Structures are given as structure tokens and as C-alpha cells.
Amino acid sequence: MKKLINSAGSLVSDALRGMAAAHPSLRVDLENAVVFRAEGARPGKVGLVSGGGSGHEPLHAGFVGHGMLDAACPGEVFTSPVPDQLVEATKGVDGGAGVLHIVKNYTGDVLNFEMAAELSGDEGVEVATVLVNDDVAVRDSLYTAGRRGTGATLFVEKIAGALAETGAPLAEVARVAREVNERSRSFGVALTPCTVPAAGKPTFELGETEIELGIGIHGEPGRSRAAMGEAREIARVAVDAIGDDLPPSGETLVMVNGMGGTPLIELYVVFAEVEAYLREKGATVVRSLVGNYVTSLDMQGFMVTTCALTGELTRLWDSPVETPALRWGR
Amino acid sequence: MKKLINSAGSLVSDALRGMAAAHPSLRVDLENAVVFRAEGARPGKVGLVSGGGSGHEPLHAGFVGHGMLDAACPGEVFTSPVPDQLVEATKGVDGGAGVLHIVKNYTGDVLNFEMAAELSGDEGVEVATVLVNDDVAVRDSLYTAGRRGTGATLFVEKIAGALAETGAPLAEVARVAREVNERSRSFGVALTPCTVPAAGKPTFELGETEIELGIGIHGEPGRSRAAMGEAREIARVAVDAIGDDLPPSGETLVMVNGMGGTPLIELYVVFAEVEAYLREKGATVVRSLVGNYVTSLDMQGFMVTTCALTGELTRLWDSPVETPALRWGR
Amino acid sequence: RFVNTEFFAAWIEEITAAVRAGRDHLTELDAAIGDADHGTNLDRGFTAVGEALAAAPPRTPGALLVLVGTTLIRKVGGASGPLYGTAFREMGKAFGEAPEISPAELSAGVDAALAGVRRLGSAAEGDKTMVDALAPAAAALSRAVRDGLKPEEALEAAATAAAEGARATVPLQARKGRASYLGPRSVGHEDPGAASTALVFGALRAAASRG
Amino acid sequence: RFVNTEFFAAWIEEITAAVRAGRDHLTELDAAIGDADHGTNLDRGFTAVGEALAAAPPRTPGALLVLVGTTLIRKVGGASGPLYGTAFREMGKAFGEAPEISPAELSAGVDAALAGVRRLGSAAEGDKTMVDALAPAAAALSRAVRDGLKPEEALEAAATAAAEGARATVPLQARKGRASYLGPRSVGHEDPGAASTALVFGALRAAASRG
Ligand SMILES: Nc1ncnc2c1ncn2[C@@H]1O[C@H](COP(=O)(O)OP(=O)(O)O)[C@@H](O)[C@H]1O
Ligand SMILES: Nc1ncnc2c1ncn2[C@@H]1O[C@H](COP(=O)(O)OP(=O)(O)O)[C@@H](O)[C@H]1O
Ligand SMILES: [Mg+2]
Ligand SMILES: [Mg+2]
Ligand SMILES: [Mg+2]
Ligand SMILES: [Mg+2]
Incomplete structure (x- = not known):
């Protein structure tokens, strides 16, 4: 195995240092391993938090910015983030209008986000969760952990992010996120x-x-x-x-x-x-x-x-987005 | 070898079909293997043509669009494009203000672009050429084909493209292109x-x-x-x-x-x-x-x-660019 | 015979050593039907547990296990972090403030751990998860205590049941966790979480035979 | 003995077959010190040449070779496209409108080809390029003609000189083309363009022995 790393253990934090250095539009909390928009939470705007194991870059940290995510929580490689990290992100992006958790449907992600949602609720942040499960390769959902969340995560993050930017309420943002996933x-x-x-x-x-x-x-x-x-x-x-x-x-x-x-x-x-x-x-x-x-x-x-x-989804897809990995319209 | 191709022989044209289908902002001339901006040549604007072997994607076709290239000519994999192709591109982007050829310094690229410049001149298009040769790994330029053109090609294409967009004359665009390469x-x-x-x-x-x-x-x-x-x-x-x-x-x-x-x-x-x-x-x-x-x-x-x-180069780097692979500011 | 905080600290040490030694094996099991991180996850988690226990050594078995569980939840991530974390926390909570734990209480604690894992992961026995090692271990321990076996024998029975439970996951088709995505292709491999649970009960036996 | 258009068409056929047969070998030579496309490039080029000649068969040796060269320039790309294209074009232009070509004229044509390649690529002998096969072939042919050798012997001499010239590139350090980027690491490998030039002269000998 040849990898451009300093060590397997420091990979995620080293990469976060690189993101911090490369993207002035981001604020990287190295201690908690959370990537925020540099400008912080906007009052009245629903915050979008996503996260998951590392190794899927640019997902998710590359999609933090105007019109998409407010914060991303990278876990270790292929390991979902931990509740503390997610709570830190959730509190950090709450502008008073609540926070949407975008969760890929894996047991680990689901469990950790669930715990984080509960803990964030305890701290007074309203959290809604959308589960992404678009992978048709997993068929039999009665006898499995259900379909996996894969590519549609990007669609959900982009489209829900665009709606959140308009000041739509949490329930609306969650509704459109679920609709994207279903489609x-x-x-x-x-x-x-x-x-x-x-x-x-x-x-x-x-x-x-x-x-x-x-x-x-x-x-x-x-x-x-x-x-x-x-x-x-x-x-x-x-x-x-x-x-x-x-x-x-x-x-x-x-x-x-x-x-x-x-x-x-x-x-x-x-x-x-x-x-x-x-x-x-x-x-x-x-x-x-x-x-x-x-x-x-x-x-x-x-x-x-x-x-x-749908007409609505196309409009939201076309809305401006400005993140390290997806950018148009501004 | 496992490759997502239909055949090695059809790789470049199959990929161009994909680019044509994916990017409405491009016009892909499949017959001549030239990728143009959909909107065509703008009168009075210097045209920028680049090209080289395929296999370096998104270079060059991914950089065709506002603020960067006017046309790209992909050759076969790692093989420079042929003069006909380059002439087609050069004529196609000429808005009367002349055309800049951006050439990576490889014998094959240099020879084919040279021929194309001569042929284009015969057809009345004024052509200036900038040679990109940024690779410090090749040291001894007296006894080699000289330094190779590599990553700086993107910088030259972006910055010269930004200047061309302002309506600057060919000599100016060529000057800034050379300056980027030298730096x-x-x-x-x-x-x-x-x-x-x-x-x-x-x-x-x-x-x-x-x-x-x-x-x-x-x-x-x-x-x-x-x-x-x-x-x-x-x-x-x-x-x-x-x-x-x-x-x-x-x-x-x-x-x-x-x-x-x-x-x-x-x-x-x-x-x-x-x-x-x-x-x-x-x-x-x-x-x-x-x-x-x-x-x-x-x-x-x-x-x-x-x-x-320099101040000028930074300003031009920051100017809007809208291509499949590099996009900001609009 | 009753066991005290020291005994549980020894247990955690034994787990940490077993996970360290078994890390690559666990990760290989996970590579076959999962995502190749189970050994790394637990190793990272128990290393953090060691640091947490050293920083603020808990006074009671209950407090110790709750700290272990909380640390795992905070540091591991993945499926096994919350699941193992909950298991240790539930066990710790079942022990309350008691300074010493009887065999029957220990057995009840393991039952609470199992219940916690079941509630969180909603896996049944036969789904090819850690439950397939944990459930038989809990049952064996409870039976042994009811039958009045000596503590060493009871823990031996639990460890054996966990190991057999783990081995018995080989022919199963996974219905929970990542391995379920493989459908029939998950058959023929041991579940990594069941394998690590076997290590956990092996460590319990080892801790008992220390003193 | 004079040769006519048919002879040159046969030559091109022989080159096409030799390039087809030697394609993978040429590409491997190029992989070692270049970019692994020389065989593919020439094969694509001569396939196109075959189509062009079939579509509009030229009447004179000169027209035929100019068409060959133009087609190579239009279809090959890379360094070898313009270089081989120019070589064939210059040779064709040297023949003018003549319907038949004498050995002396053939030799002059090869000299013109060499001059064209030299002008375009500005490589000298010893730079580890096709010039290292082309230059000795041109010299051998010219010497043979001057010495009054039979045409078959003259072409044999040219083919041998080209092959030896190609082999002699092995110990050289490249100073032109991609191989030059390797510096001292280019030593120990045969230059792909020199190797293909040896095929071109081998094909000339083969064309002569056909009739
Ligand atoms: N729903 C569940 N209930 C109980 N145990 C589970 C469940 N899902 C997964 N597991 C256990 O977790 C183990 C995998 O842990 P690990 O590899 O650390 O996490 P991840 O699957 O997130 O990569 C599996 O081998 C299985 O034993
Ligand atoms: N400046 C030059 N003069 C003469 N021949 C050259 C020169 N540069 C390269 N060549 C020849 O071209 C050959 C490589 O051809 P090819 O692989 O088809 O093109 P490319 O190098 O562009 O991939 C080299 O082996 C060498 O013989
Ligand atoms: Mg994992
Ligand atoms: Mg090449
Ligand atoms: Mg795993
Ligand atoms: Mg080559």
C-alpha cells in the first residue's frame, strides 16, 4: 500500500488542515473535526449538517458553503462520526430555525446521528432528520439494514441547501430533502x-x-x-x-x-x-x-x-451554490 | 487492464459524445474532434485555442468556456492533436482579433501547432503562440527537448482567458500568458x-x-x-x-x-x-x-x-470563469 | 464471591490487550463482509478508554463501566461505537452505586447490556451480529449462576458460549449491519462484531483467573 | 533499373504490414522511454494511408509519397506524425512528376526526407531519434548507388544500415523528444522512432524483392 499520508491515524486531521489552508470560505474546527462555513450561522436560516466516514471526498466537507451544507462532520475512514462531533456541528449551525441532519442509511451513521439528535434536543436545538437510501443494489429491505445512502446524498444536500437558503422553515426543508431522496x-x-x-x-x-x-x-x-x-x-x-x-x-x-x-x-x-x-x-x-x-x-x-x-427540484438544483466542490451561479 | 471504454480506438470520440451530452455550454464538433464554446466566436475578442493528447482530463476540454478557452483539441491518448484539427479550431474561434495557441512544450505538440499556425496564417487568421514549459524536473534544456509543459497550462489558460475576455489585443494576451508561464x-x-x-x-x-x-x-x-x-x-x-x-x-x-x-x-x-x-x-x-x-x-x-x-495576475485569476471543470464568479 | 472496581478495570485491560492483538484479524473479518474498520475502531476506542480511566479513575464498578461506555460512544463511531458503548453503559447503570458485584448481579448486568444492544440495533439472534455472541453468553452466565456454579466456571461457560456463538455466525446470512448488503454472499464468513464480543467474554474469564 | 508507382505502393503496403506486426513492440519501446503510443500512432497512420491511397490512387511516385506524407500529418499527431509525414512529403516532392525513379533519384529522395526531418526536428545524429536510423540508411544508399551496386544490394545496404543505426541507439542518452526528459535513464533502451525507421527500410528491401 502506497498512500500520500503521514500516518493512517492522522489522515483525517491532516486532510482537514489541508482543507482549512485551501479554502478561506471554510472554518475548520480541528479539535472537534467539524467543517463550518466561515461566515457562521445565519439567524433564521435552517442549518444543514451532514457527515459520515471519511474516504468519500469531496463528500461531505467539499459541499459546505452557500446553497448547500452549513457543516460537515468527517469520521475516521469509512467510520461514521461520533455524537459529540455531530452535536458540536448542530449547535454551531443553529440560527434559531432548527437543523436538518442528512444521514446516509448505514447502521453506524443512523445510530450516531440519533444520539446526536437527542443530545442536541436536550440542548434546545430542534433537529429533523432525513435518511438517504437510494442504492437499488440492496433489495430486500425487510431482511437487511435497508438500502444504503450513496450518490443521492449530494442531490439532497444541494437541493435542500438551496431551499434552506431562501429562509424556508425546517419542516419544508426536510420535506424537500425527503422528496429528493424518494425520487x-x-x-x-x-x-x-x-x-x-x-x-x-x-x-x-x-x-x-x-x-x-x-x-x-x-x-x-x-x-x-x-x-x-x-x-x-x-x-x-x-x-x-x-x-x-x-x-x-x-x-x-x-x-x-x-x-x-x-x-x-x-x-x-x-x-x-x-x-x-x-x-x-x-x-x-x-x-x-x-x-x-x-x-x-x-x-x-x-x-x-x-x-x-419536478419544476421545484430543477429550480432548486439551478440555484447558486458556492462550495469547494460544487459551484455555480455566483 | 480494466477500463470503462468501448474500445481503445473509440475512447476519445466516445468521451467527446459524453462531454457533448453533459455540457450544453459546449459545442462539440465530433467530426473534427474540437470542443468549442456553444455561443461561438465573439467579434473583437482574442480566441484561445489549446490542445494536446487526451488522458489529462479535465485538461483541456474541461476548461472551455467564459473566461478561459474558446476551443480545445484533444488528440488520441497522449498523442498531440493533428494540424487539421487545430486549424479547424483556430478558424472557428477567430473573432477578427487573432488567436492565441497555448502549447505545452513537447516535440509533438510543438510541431503540430507550428504547422497549424502556418496553415491558419495562410487562411488569414493571425496566430500567436505561447509555449508552456514549467516542469523543473527537466533541467538541462540545452541537451533536451526543453522543459515540459504541465500544471502551469491551467494557470496560463485561466489567466490569459480572463484577459482575453476584457477585449485585450492579441499581443497583450500573449504577453500575460508568457508572464504566467515564466512565473x-x-x-x-x-x-x-x-x-x-x-x-x-x-x-x-x-x-x-x-x-x-x-x-x-x-x-x-x-x-x-x-x-x-x-x-x-x-x-x-x-x-x-x-x-x-x-x-x-x-x-x-x-x-x-x-x-x-x-x-x-x-x-x-x-x-x-x-x-x-x-x-x-x-x-x-x-x-x-x-x-x-x-x-x-x-x-x-x-x-x-x-x-x-502579481497584482494583475491575481486580479485575472479571480475574474469570473465558467467552464465544466473550473467555475467561479458567475 | 463478589467482584470490585479493580476486577472490572482488569477486565477492561484484558479487553484492550485482546483487541490490540486481534485488531488486524477483526479488520480482516470486516473487510470480507463489511468495510474493513472493525479492528481499528475498537482499538481506537479502547485506547481512549484507557486514557479516560487513567485520567479520572472511577470509584465503583457501575461508574467505571458507564465511563467505558460513554468513551466508546464518544470515540469509536460506526455501528460498534454506539452498540458497545450502550452495552457497557447499560451494564454500569444496572450496577448502580454498588461497590461490589455478586455473580447474580453480574449476570443481570450482562442481560442489561444485551437488552441495550437489542433495543438500539433491533437485531434478533440469527441476524449475524454481535447479538449472536452476546445473547448466548448472557444465557450461559445466567444459567450457570442459577445452577450455582463457581464464578470461574460461570465465566468460563459465558466465554465458551460467546465463542461458539461467534463461530456459529459463519453459515448465517446477515440481516443487519453492512454485511446484510451482501445478501447470500455474507454466508461463509464470521461476523466481526460477534468475534469481538467473544474477545470481550474471553477477557472476562481472563480477568477472573488473574486474581 | 527504374521503379514505378506500383513499387512505391508495394513499399507502403510492406510498411503497413511491418508496422501492424511490430506495433506492440514499438509501443513497448516507447513505454520504456516515452509515452507508450508510437506503435499505435504509426498503425493508425498507415491504416489511414491505405484508405487514402485506395480512395484516390496517385499516378506518380511523387504524388503517392506526398499523399502518404500528408495523410500521416493529418492522422498521426505526436512527434512522429509531422516527422514521418514530412519525410514522405519531401521525398515525394524530390521526385517531382517523374513516372519512374532511378536508383540515384531514390537516393536523392531519401536524402531529401532526411533533410526534412532534420530541419523540422533539429535533431543531430547521436541524439537518439529516428535520425540515427535514417541518416545511416541514406548514407549507405547513396554510397551503394555511387559504387554502382545492384538496386537489390543497395536497398539491402540501406536496410542493414537503418537496423544497425536503430540498434546503436540503445547505449545513447536521448537529447530530443520525450526520451530526453529521462536524462541518463534513457540509456539502455532502443529509440522507438529509430526502430520504426528500420522497419521502413526493411519494407523497402522487401518491396524490391517482391517484383
Ligand atoms: N443492528 C445491529 N445490531 C447489532 N449489532 C450490529 C448491528 N449492526 C452492526 N452490528 C455489529 O457491528 C459490527 C460492525 O462494527 P464496525 O465495523 O465497527 O462498524 P461499521 O459497520 O459501522 O463499520 C458488525 O459485525 C455487527 O456485529
Ligand atoms: N526532434 C526530433 N527529431 C527527430 N525525431 C524525433 C524528434 N523527437 C522525437 N523524435 C522521434 O519520434 C519518436 C516518438 O514518436 P511518437 O511516440 O509517435 O511521438 P510522441 O513522442 O509525441 O509520443 C521518438 O522515438 C524519436 O525517434
Ligand atoms: Mg465502518
Ligand atoms: Mg505521444
Ligand atoms: Mg466496519
Ligand atoms: Mg510516444
Whole structure:
């Protein structure tokens, strides 16, 4: 394992130092490992807090800023943040209008956010929670921890963040966040595993002509293994998996997201196939993102995330956003 | 080799289809493999054309748009574009004020751009050329093809693009482009090689504890091999190599650029070290970029690029830019 | 025989050592069906526990275990942080202010830990989680106490039951936690949380055989 | 003996086949000290040349070689596109409108090709480039013609000189092209462009032995 780190133990705090140095628009609380907007809480505005294990950069800290998150709590690599950290963030972003917790549906994230919400409530902050669970690879929700939260997290953060910026009340912001999640689906494919620095070796092994279908964003193996094929075929597998759950139609927001180790040129190839296939199936891609947004360390592969837009969602998607990793309109 | 491609031969055109589908702000001429701004040439504005081999995405096509390039010409992977393509781009962006060719200093790029400039001149377009050669790893310019053009290309494209947007004449735009290049230096480090799809295997081999120092952006081995160390040490090697050539001082723009396969969290770790070390050496990082901007397919590693700013350069850097891969101020 | 604060401090020391020694193994188990961090998580957590106990040594078994649990919740994250944290906290709360703990009270404390984990994680036995080691350990301990076994034998029974429970997760298909995402592919691997729970009860036996 | 358009078409066919067969080897040579595309570049170029020649078969040797060179410039890119393109164009231009080419004229054409490459790339012999194969080939051909050797022998001499020139690049340190970035590390590898130039002259000999 070769990693550009000083040590596995200091990785997250070293990276936070880098973020602090790189982005004057952020205030990084190194002690509590919380990334805030530099300008602090705005009175009357709902605060948005997200968080999760590190290793998914730019998610979440790269999405702190105008029109998106108010604070992000990075945990250790692939380990959800701890309640203290989340409470610190929640108190720090409360402008009196309450705080929305955006939680990816993993047992660890759910439990830690739950505790934090309770503790924050004790301290007088009103907290609403939205659970993101867009990953169609996990089917049987009765007998599992339920679907995982993956790519749609970005959509939820962006769109709910845009609404919060208008001064909308907490219930409204939570409603739109849930709506985005309900309208979103993801499916991921890995060409290679990733290597967790503290573990020191790849999370699984894959042959020279094998891929994993239905992966999450934590280096876990997927639901099944398949033979490597052309980008066109693999893109269709992903779109079909999504379509089996929510048939594509109407105006659609699509992200072709790299898992961290895949070159951008390949992501554009995949996007070309995804867009063409969705068109063939009757949906129209009206907004898109192509790039590394919700990653899994150095894993090679991609994830397709779709969101069936409404007029309101499109408007909120288009609203100005100014964060280190997503920026338009100002 | 596992790549998200349909075939090595169709990679570049497939990716261009993806760019066309993803970015309504671009007009992609698939036949000639040229990426233009959708709105076309603006009368009286100097046109900026850049190009080079593919495999460095988002460079160059990701930098086409307001405040940066007017057109980009992607060649085959790691192969400079051909004169016809460059002529097509040059004619297409000429708004009567002439066209600036931004050329990375590689024999192939230089020769093909030279031919294109001559042919464009024959067709009545005034062309000026700026050669980017910022890579300090290549020392002995009398006995080599000279320094390579690497990370500074982005700085030149951004800053010259900003000046062109103001309606400045070709000579002025060329002057500022050259100034940026003269004030910029780069040094790159590879942890792994990359795999050119048509070649099918890694460009070189590196042991589990070895790194290559002084690499370029084409998967070529560097000047020397060294033992893997902590991020802090490696970052210092890069900054020292730059400093040996141009001692850091004053207000500095710094890019810590990923080579394509390195997770963003590691790039932030490197940035933290680079920033601290430059500070120690007396320079102040006032502007920065951290991310994958000038890549080498799936190579793991990074490149540090510095630019000693002036008031004018800072102002132009801060000007609005709206491209797929770099966007602020509008 | 009653046990005191020192005994529980020894238990935590034994756990810390066992987790340190077993860290890479636990992480490997987690790599197979999870996200390759379980060993690192617990190691980080118990290192913090050691620091917390050294900084302000608690006076009673109850206070000690509550501090252990709170520290785990504060420092571990992930699923195992809140779950183990709650387990130790519930056990500590069950002990109240008592300076010494009887075998029956110990057994009730483990039952409280199990109840806490069950409530928080809503996993049943057979879901391939730490519950599959914790539940049989609690049952074995309670049976042993009811049957009047010697404390050493009772803890031996609990440790054996936990270890067997962990081993028995191998053929199961996970229905909770990350491993559940793998569906049928989770079969054939030992659950990392059950494996660490076996370490926790092994440490309890070791602490008892120390004195 | 004079050679006609057909002969040059055969030459191009032989080059195309040799490049196809040697593509991976050329790319590997380029991977060692360059950017792993030389074989792919030439293969793509000569495939396009084949299409261009089929679409509008030229009437004279000169027109044929100019079309070959122009197509290489239009389709190859990189350093080798303009350099090989210029070589073929200059050779074609040297032949003018002549329907048949004498050995002396052929030799002059190769000299023109060399001059074109030298002018464009400003590489000298010993810089570890295609010039190190092209220059000795041109010299050998010119010597053979001057000495009145048979055409087959003259082309044999040129092919041998090119191959030896390519092999002789192994111990050199590159001073032009990408390999120069490696400095001393470029030593010990054959230059890919010199290797492909050896294929080009081998193909010339093969074309001659066809008829
Ligand atoms: N709902 C649950 N109830 C009980 N135990 C659980 C539950 N979910 C997960 N676990 C336990 O947690 C262990 C994983 O812990 P760890 O790897 O530290 O956290 P994470 O899964 O967040 O990475 C699993 O092996 C399992 O034993
Ligand atoms: N200045 C030059 N003069 C002559 N030949 C050169 C020069 N630069 C490069 N070459 C030749 O070009 C070859 C590389 O061609 P190719 O790999 O196709 O292009 P690129 O270097 O642009 O990738 C080198 O091996 C060398 O023989
Ligand atoms: Mg985890
Ligand atoms: Mg090349
Ligand atoms: Mg885990
Ligand atoms: Mg090459």
C-alpha cells in the first residue's frame, strides 16, 4: 500500500488542515473535526449538517458553503462520526430555525446521528432528520439494514441547501430533502477494490476480467461478480438496475460519479452511454454531473444516480451554490 | 487492464459524445474532434485555442468556456492533436482579433501547432503562440527537448482567458500568458504508473515501496526513483525541487494536482504540507487549487505547481470563469 | 464471591490487550463482509478508554463501566461505537452505586447490556451480529449462576458460549449491519462484531483467573 | 533499373504490414522511454494511408509519397506524425512528376526526407531519434548507388544500415523528444522512432524483392 499520508491515524486531521489552508470560505474546527462555513450561522436560516466516514471526498466537507451544507462532520475512514462531533456541528449551525441532519442509511451513521439528535434536543436545538437510501443494489429491505445512502446524498444536500437558503422553515426543508431522496436511485460498479489506509490492503480481490456489481461506497464487495465488458454494456446494467426499481421517465438529473480512481475521460464515456440509454427508455437528461463526487478512496469504478425532477427540484438544483466542490451561479 | 471504454480506438470520440451530452455550454464538433464554446466566436475578442493528447482530463476540454478557452483539441491518448484539427479550431474561434495557441512544450505538440499556425496564417487568421514549459524536473534544456509543459497550462489558460475576455489585443494576451508561464514551476511524483488503453499494460513498474520523482503527465518514468515516505517528506521534495529553480517568495498561487488515481483526501494532506513548507520558506499561499486538473489517466501521484503572483495576475485569476471543470464568479 | 472496581478495570485491560492483538484479524473479518474498520475502531476506542480511566479513575464498578461506555460512544463511531458503548453503559447503570458485584448481579448486568444492544440495533439472534455472541453468553452466565456454579466456571461457560456463538455466525446470512448488503454472499464468513464480543467474554474469564 | 508507382505502393503496403506486426513492440519501446503510443500512432497512420491511397490512387511516385506524407500529418499527431509525414512529403516532392525513379533519384529522395526531418526536428545524429536510423540508411544508399551496386544490394545496404543505426541507439542518452526528459535513464533502451525507421527500410528491401 502506497498512500500520500503521514500516518493512517492522522489522515483525517491532516486532510482537514489541508482543507482549512485551501479554502478561506471554510472554518475548520480541528479539535472537534467539524467543517463550518466561515461566515457562521445565519439567524433564521435552517442549518444543514451532514457527515459520515471519511474516504468519500469531496463528500461531505467539499459541499459546505452557500446553497448547500452549513457543516460537515468527517469520521475516521469509512467510520461514521461520533455524537459529540455531530452535536458540536448542530449547535454551531443553529440560527434559531432548527437543523436538518442528512444521514446516509448505514447502521453506524443512523445510530450516531440519533444520539446526536437527542443530545442536541436536550440542548434546545430542534433537529429533523432525513435518511438517504437510494442504492437499488440492496433489495430486500425487510431482511437487511435497508438500502444504503450513496450518490443521492449530494442531490439532497444541494437541493435542500438551496431551499434552506431562501429562509424556508425546517419542516419544508426536510420535506424537500425527503422528496429528493424518494425520487433518486443509484447503482454502482467496481473495477477494483480500494485500500483502507489503516487496514493496509485491498478490501477484496478481483480478477483481471472481473467486476463487482451493486457495490456501496465503503469498499465492500457488491451483490454479485460479473465479467468485464464494454462501457456500453456495463452502463446498461446500471441503468437497468435503477429502472427495475423506478422506471426512468420525464426530466431527469443524472450523475455519473467516479469512485475515486477512475479517470474522468472514462466517466464521460460512461455518461455518453447512460444518457443514450435513458433517452432510449423515454427519459430526458436535463441536468447532469460527471466526475468524482462521492468516492470510495482509490476504487476504480462508477455509480449512476438518477433523480426524477419536478419544476421545484430543477429550480432548486439551478440555484447558486458556492462550495469547494460544487459551484455555480455566483 | 480494466477500463470503462468501448474500445481503445473509440475512447476519445466516445468521451467527446459524453462531454457533448453533459455540457450544453459546449459545442462539440465530433467530426473534427474540437470542443468549442456553444455561443461561438465573439467579434473583437482574442480566441484561445489549446490542445494536446487526451488522458489529462479535465485538461483541456474541461476548461472551455467564459473566461478561459474558446476551443480545445484533444488528440488520441497522449498523442498531440493533428494540424487539421487545430486549424479547424483556430478558424472557428477567430473573432477578427487573432488567436492565441497555448502549447505545452513537447516535440509533438510543438510541431503540430507550428504547422497549424502556418496553415491558419495562410487562411488569414493571425496566430500567436505561447509555449508552456514549467516542469523543473527537466533541467538541462540545452541537451533536451526543453522543459515540459504541465500544471502551469491551467494557470496560463485561466489567466490569459480572463484577459482575453476584457477585449485585450492579441499581443497583450500573449504577453500575460508568457508572464504566467515564466512565473510558474511544477514538480510531479508518481506512486504508480498509468495504463494507456491502446497499450494495455502499465507504462512502467514500481515496487511496493518505490516512487518516481520528477514525472511528466504522460506516464513516462521520472528522473529518478526513490523510497516511499510520508506525505510530508514527499511534499518537501517537490517544493524543494521547485525552490531550487525559483525560490518561493511573495504571494503565491499553488495547485496540488492529482494525477488521476489519487483520492482527494490524500491531495488535501499533501496540500497541508506544501502550504506549511512554503510558509516556512517565506512565501504566502494566497490562492490555491486542490484536485484532479491535469491528469495522467489512472496514475496515482501528484504534482505541485506554483505561480508567483502579481497584482494583475491575481486580479485575472479571480475574474469570473465558467467552464465544466473550473467555475467561479458567475 | 463478589467482584470490585479493580476486577472490572482488569477486565477492561484484558479487553484492550485482546483487541490490540486481534485488531488486524477483526479488520480482516470486516473487510470480507463489511468495510474493513472493525479492528481499528475498537482499538481506537479502547485506547481512549484507557486514557479516560487513567485520567479520572472511577470509584465503583457501575461508574467505571458507564465511563467505558460513554468513551466508546464518544470515540469509536460506526455501528460498534454506539452498540458497545450502550452495552457497557447499560451494564454500569444496572450496577448502580454498588461497590461490589455478586455473580447474580453480574449476570443481570450482562442481560442489561444485551437488552441495550437489542433495543438500539433491533437485531434478533440469527441476524449475524454481535447479538449472536452476546445473547448466548448472557444465557450461559445466567444459567450457570442459577445452577450455582463457581464464578470461574460461570465465566468460563459465558466465554465458551460467546465463542461458539461467534463461530456459529459463519453459515448465517446477515440481516443487519453492512454485511446484510451482501445478501447470500455474507454466508461463509464470521461476523466481526460477534468475534469481538467473544474477545470481550474471553477477557472476562481472563480477568477472573488473574486474581 | 527504374521503379514505378506500383513499387512505391508495394513499399507502403510492406510498411503497413511491418508496422501492424511490430506495433506492440514499438509501443513497448516507447513505454520504456516515452509515452507508450508510437506503435499505435504509426498503425493508425498507415491504416489511414491505405484508405487514402485506395480512395484516390496517385499516378506518380511523387504524388503517392506526398499523399502518404500528408495523410500521416493529418492522422498521426505526436512527434512522429509531422516527422514521418514530412519525410514522405519531401521525398515525394524530390521526385517531382517523374513516372519512374532511378536508383540515384531514390537516393536523392531519401536524402531529401532526411533533410526534412532534420530541419523540422533539429535533431543531430547521436541524439537518439529516428535520425540515427535514417541518416545511416541514406548514407549507405547513396554510397551503394555511387559504387554502382545492384538496386537489390543497395536497398539491402540501406536496410542493414537503418537496423544497425536503430540498434546503436540503445547505449545513447536521448537529447530530443520525450526520451530526453529521462536524462541518463534513457540509456539502455532502443529509440522507438529509430526502430520504426528500420522497419521502413526493411519494407523497402522487401518491396524490391517482391517484383
Ligand atoms: N443492528 C445491529 N445490531 C447489532 N449489532 C450490529 C448491528 N449492526 C452492526 N452490528 C455489529 O457491528 C459490527 C460492525 O462494527 P464496525 O465495523 O465497527 O462498524 P461499521 O459497520 O459501522 O463499520 C458488525 O459485525 C455487527 O456485529
Ligand atoms: N526532434 C526530433 N527529431 C527527430 N525525431 C524525433 C524528434 N523527437 C522525437 N523524435 C522521434 O519520434 C519518436 C516518438 O514518436 P511518437 O511516440 O509517435 O511521438 P510522441 O513522442 O509525441 O509520443 C521518438 O522515438 C524519436 O525517434
Ligand atoms: Mg465502518
Ligand atoms: Mg505521444
Ligand atoms: Mg466496519
Ligand atoms: Mg510516444
